[in-house]
Amino acid sequence: MTHNATSIHQFKVKLINGSNKNLLDYKGKILLIVNTASGCGFTPQLKELEQLKAEINNENFEILAFPSNDFGRQEPLDGAAIGEFCQVNYGVTFPVFDKIMVRGEHAHPLYKFLSDKKLNGVLTSTPRWNFHKYLINKDGQVVDYFFPFTKPLSSKIKKQVQRLLS
Numbered sequence: 001m002t003h004n005a006t007s008i009h010q011f012k013v014k015l016i017n018g019s020n021k022n023l024l025d026y027k028g029k030i031l032l033i034v035n036t037a038s039g040c041g042f043t044p045q046l047k048e049l050e051q052l053k054a055e056i057n058n059e060n061f062e063i064l065a066f067p068s069n070d071f072g073r074q075e076p077l078d079g080a081a082i083g084e085f086c087q088v089n090y091g092v093t094f095p096v097f098d099k100i101m102v103r104g105e106h107a108h109p110l111y112k113f114l115s116d117k118k119l120n121g122v123l124t125s126t127p128r129w130n131f132h133k134y135l136i137n138k139d140g141q142v143v144d145y146f147f148p149f150t151k152p153l154s155s156k157i158k159k160q161v162q163r164l165l166s
Contacts, residue, residue: 006121007140008033011110013066014098016083021097023110023140029060030164031136032157033114035102035127036065037074038085042131046090048152053094056158058165060138063094066111068102071129075099102127114142133157137164 008031009024036046049063067082069075077085078099086092100108103115103126113119114134115126120142125132131148135157144160151157 006119008110008113008136008142009140011113013100013108013110016067016079016096016098018079018098021095026062026064027140028138029062030058030138030161031061031134032063032152032161033110033134033136034063034065035068035070035111035130035132036086036096037068037071037130038077038082039074040071040130042129042148044090045131045148045152046086046092050091050093052152052157052161055153056161056165060165061161065092065094065096066102066108067096067099068127068130069099070102070104070127074130102132135160135164 009027011023013021013023015021034049037043053063067075082099083096086096102111115124117124122142123145125145129148133146134142135144137143146157
């Protein structure tokens with residue numbers, strides 16, 4: 001089966017428990033992909049992301065969290081400890097993936113794709129800090145991004161998600 005080269009559906013990623021996840025499994029869903037860290041000033045956004053998911057309350061909307069230690073070494077945790085931190089402290093129920101690099105030459109292929117217009121066909125926006133958000137349409141294409149200071153519950157994000165769902 002061939003995948004659209006401008007779609008995230010071509011990538012496989014590792015969940016926090018070590019099992020592999022094919023992003024093709026999210027075909028037909030609107031996604032908000034966020035690089036997270038447990039020791040960041042923006043970390044309380046994990047709770048807001050969970051609230052956003054609850055507010056939108058649509059099985060075709062999902063948030064995918066990718067912990068990263070790329071900024072200020074603010075993700076000292078690994079594996080299950082990250083998942084436990086997110087769940088215990090912020091009630092996170094959305095998928096949390098294995099810690100990856102999100103920028104630079106060693107960035108995960110998914111993040112190289114998300115941040116480079118030459119690869120995704122739409123925009124160039126490399127995360128400059130934790131909690132940079134990418135909005136993905138049901139076909140797996142990048143449609144927008146939001147800087148870390150854009151709160152998950154902002155009308156800007158909600159309107160974009162609702163527009164894609166309708």
